[in-house]
Amino acid sequence: MRRIALLTSGGDAPGMNAAIRAVVRTAIYHHLEVVGVIRGYQGLLKPDFISLHLRSVSNIIGQGGTILKTARCKEFFTPEGREKGVKHLREQGIEGLIVIGGNGSFYGAHLLSTENRFPVIGIPATIDNDIIGTDFSIGSDTAVNTALSAIDKIRDTVSSMERIFVVEVMGRKEGYIALRVGLGGGAEDVLVPQTEYDIERMCEEIKEGRRKGKLSWIIIVSEGVAGSREVASLIEEFTGFETRSITLGHIQRGGSPTAMDRILASRLGKEAVEALLKGETDKMVGIVGEKIKLVELTYACAKERKEKSRRDREIYSLVKILAT
Ligand code: ATP
Numbered sequence: 001m002r003r004i005a006l007l008t009s010g011g012d013a014p015g016m017n018a019a020i021r022a023v024v025r026t027a028i029y030h031h032l033e034v035v036g037v038i039r040g041y042q043g044l045l046k047p048d049f050i051s052l053h054l055r056s057v058s059n060i061i062g063q064g065g066t067i068l069k070t071a072r073c074k075e076f077f078t079p080e081g082r083e084k085g086v087k088h089l090r091e092q093g094i095e096g097l098i099v100i101g102g103n104g105s106f107y108g109a110h111l112l113s114t115e116n117r118f119p120v121i122g123i124p125a126t127i128d129n130d131i132i133g134t135d136f137s138i139g140s141d142t143a144v145n146t147a148l149s150a151i152d153k154i155r156d157t158v159s160s161m162e163r164i165f166v167v168e169v170m171g172r173k174e175g176y177i178a179l180r181v182g183l184g185g186g187a188e189d190v191l192v193p194q195t196e197y198d199i200e201r202m203c204e205e206i207k208e209g210r211r212k213g214k215l216s217w218i219i220i221v222s223e224g225v226a227g228s229r230e231v232a233s234l235i236e237e238f239t240g241f242e243t244r245s246i247t248l249g250h251i252q253r254g255g256s257p258t259a260m261d262r263i264l265a266s267r268l269g270k271e272a273v274e275a276l277l278k279g280e281t282d283k284m285v286g287i288v289g290e291k292i293k294l295v296e297l298t299y300a301c302a303k304e305r306k307e308k309s310r311r312d313r314e315i316y317s318l319v320k321i322l323a324t
Helices: 016-029 040-045 079-091 103-116 140-161 176-184 199-212 228-239 259-277 306-322
Strands: 003-008 033-037 049-052 096-101 120-124 164-169 189-191 217-222 243-247 283-288 291-296
Touching: 003 016, 003 040, 016 033, 016 096, 016 259, 033 040, 040 079, 040 103, 079 103, 096 103, 096 259, 103 120, 120 259, 140 164, 140 176, 140 217, 140 259, 164 176, 164 228, 176 189, 176 217, 176 306, 189 199, 189 306, 199 217, 199 228, 217 228, 228 243, 259 283, 259 291
Parallel strands: 003 033, 003 096, 096 120, 120 283, 164 217, 164 243, 189 217
Antiparallel strands: 033 049, 283 291
């Protein structure tokens, strides 16, 4: 193998740049040439490629976002689109592809790889941490820390003014961020898609709490459940207490990656290049415990998430025990 390409796809996540840096520098260390694809699969189909050198990735380890840009690409959902992408790679003498992204990007990478017999390795990067076969995806630790620091600030007002606050955090299908900031931020309740929630019961607890002298509440809601305003007005309706709402939104995606995300991105970036060199394909590099593991891309995208659900239920019950 002489030449490889890499791209970032789907939602951006802090630490993607650290992964790009690690891929480029490891590849050059192993005497490979590296090509960056701009705007994910969109750039594969256009094509929009740039050469990456040692200095192309200087000073990006601490930058959020992705220097390669990211996009969503409809044409890539078709076999013809994926075939066109592989044709562009082969025309440039590229013999392997590294895809940094989430579930959707990995499923697309799996199809590209198997339909066209083209070597592909995935690096998990998504703030939702919803990929199977890795304990963490790049960006999730930073997103949790960013949301947590916002919640700490909100708590100052909540406790000074004795208010009820509903804080909406990112997470469409999973409540990874919500549960972690709920526990780490000492929230009174967390509403997430993967555990059952009962707003009326929560309102009864708020009324009971007020009777016993508990005057301030923070309720974290994952965006996949409902909007923060919607939940706040339901609480006002059921309890009669003034309730404020706030949506943290895109600030959770941005910012400098934490040490944990930089280290993870650097390790996974290196392993992805070496996996391609060993002839691996259609796999993702992940971390389980402290060990780097290779798992099938189809497994990484699987819906079955027993282990993660068990952990999420444990975290939820701890939030409730500690909130009393
Ligand atoms: P995140 O969850 O962080 O947003 P993601 O990788 O899951 O990241 P998606 O928007 O689901 O983001 O996917 C990114 C791109 O991957 C899509 O725009 C599309 O080009 C490709 N893709 C997604 N799903 C498929 C699929 N089933 N078949 C082929 N390509 C796909």
